[in-house]
Amino acid sequence: MPDLQCTYLCPIRASSTDGAAIEEFAQYWRFLAEQGCEVLVVDGSPEPVFSRHAAAWTHCRHIAVDNKYTYLNGKVNGVMTGVNAASHDKIIIADDDIRYTASDLRRMTEDLEGYDVVKPQNYFGLVPWWSRIDSARMLINRAVVPEGDYPGTNGVRKSIFEKAGPYDGDVLFENEEMIRHFRNxxxxxxxxxxxxxxxxxxxxxxWLEQRPRQAYEDFAMKKKTTLFASLLPAHLLLGVFGKRKFLGLLALATSAVAVGLALRGRRNGAQKCIPARYALYAPLWVLERSINVHVALYWRFVKGGCPYTNVVIRKGTGDAWKVQSKKAA
Structure with a gap:
């Protein structure tokens, strides 16, 4: 059995037992262990779900969230618990929907030899129509953000956690908050x-639940939020005042730019795992975000924040983004 000298850390929480999901995770934990990873699952599930997981998941270290961590974003509590408990300096932090292959694990651990943080990219396996829309979003991010899209997994050294200290866990966009914290x-x-x-x-x-939440997370990106917040009113005004010619031109131009950016995002390896036809879903993502940014604004000004499990979180992003903004200024 290979020894990758790494900890695979997955914070997880389930509100009810799902036999098929529990078995699928059990097989995945076993696969990771067979590849030489220490598999560490930090479980924030309530009883009796936690006990059911503990009985079924025998190929991992299954532990509870340390109650000394009280961040509003429960995933951060799981990450901090797991980092403290990890036996290795190389840690692969992954959401519960991430699936590594053996070659992925080898590459991640090799990259962590020379870096403190490795930020990969994601793609969807089985792809229903709504994930094709999300695939177009990933491609657009890859086209306009030099660092690429925002993945649900990162490779991190435990030593950088010890050097940098804890990051802001009272935010929605916790993965990128962690990344920017380390960059600072x-x-x-x-x-x-x-x-x-x-x-x-x-x-x-x-997926529908995540739509306004992702729009809320983007509030720190003021230009992006302003653009999407203005698209729907602009189209509606042109329709109300009978400027149908201009309405059609604006809709066509918006769609063409979205598709063009998505196609541009397929470079550098994305063309191998994201088909070109998914770029045609980019206008649907623009429409979705143009609607949900207004839902997110409603949450912000009427509810005081974004509903998240049993709490309301006001901050989409936190302290690390503020430091980055000051540096850029």
Missing amino acids: HDARFRYATDFFIRRMPPTLDK
């Missing part, structure tokens, strides 16, 4: 925009 502490970064890890698509209900 001079971590050595590898933006692996040619390294793709498979992600399982969410259910339709879960």
Whole structure:
């Protein structure tokens, strides 16, 4: 059995037992262990779900969230618990919908030899129509953000956690908050925009739930939020005042730019795992975000924040983004 000298850390929480999901995870934990990983699952599930997981998941270290961590974003509590408990300096932090292959694990651990943080990319395996829309979003991010899209997994050294200290866990966009926190502490970064890890698509209900939340997370990106907040009113005004010619031109131009950016995002390896036809879903993502940015604004000004499990989180992003903004200014 290989010894990768790494900890695979997965924070997880389930509100109810799902026999098929529990078995699928059990097989995945076993696969990771067979590849030489220490598999560490930090479980924030309530009883009796936690006990059911503990009985079924015998190929991992299954532990509870340390109650000394009380961040509003429960995933951060799981990450901090797991980092403290990890036996290795090389840690692969992954959401519960991420699926590594043996070659992915080898590459991640090899990249962590020379870097403190390795940020790969994601792609969807089985792809229902809503995940094709999300695939177009990934491609557009890859086209406009030099560091690439925002993945649900990162490779991180435990030593950089010890150097940088805890990051802001009272935010929605916790993965990128962690990344920017480490960047502020001079971590050595590898933006692996040619390294793709498979992600399982969410259910339709879960995907719909995530739409306004992702729009809320983007509030720190003021230009992006302003652009999407203005698109729908601009189209509606042109329709109301009978400027149908201009309405059609604006819709056509918006769609063409979206598709063009998505196609541009397929470079550097993305063309191997994201088909070109998914770029045609880019206008649907622009429409979706143009609607949900207004839902997110409603949450912000009427509810005081974004509903998240049993709490309301006001901050999409936190302290690390503020430092980055000051540096840029």
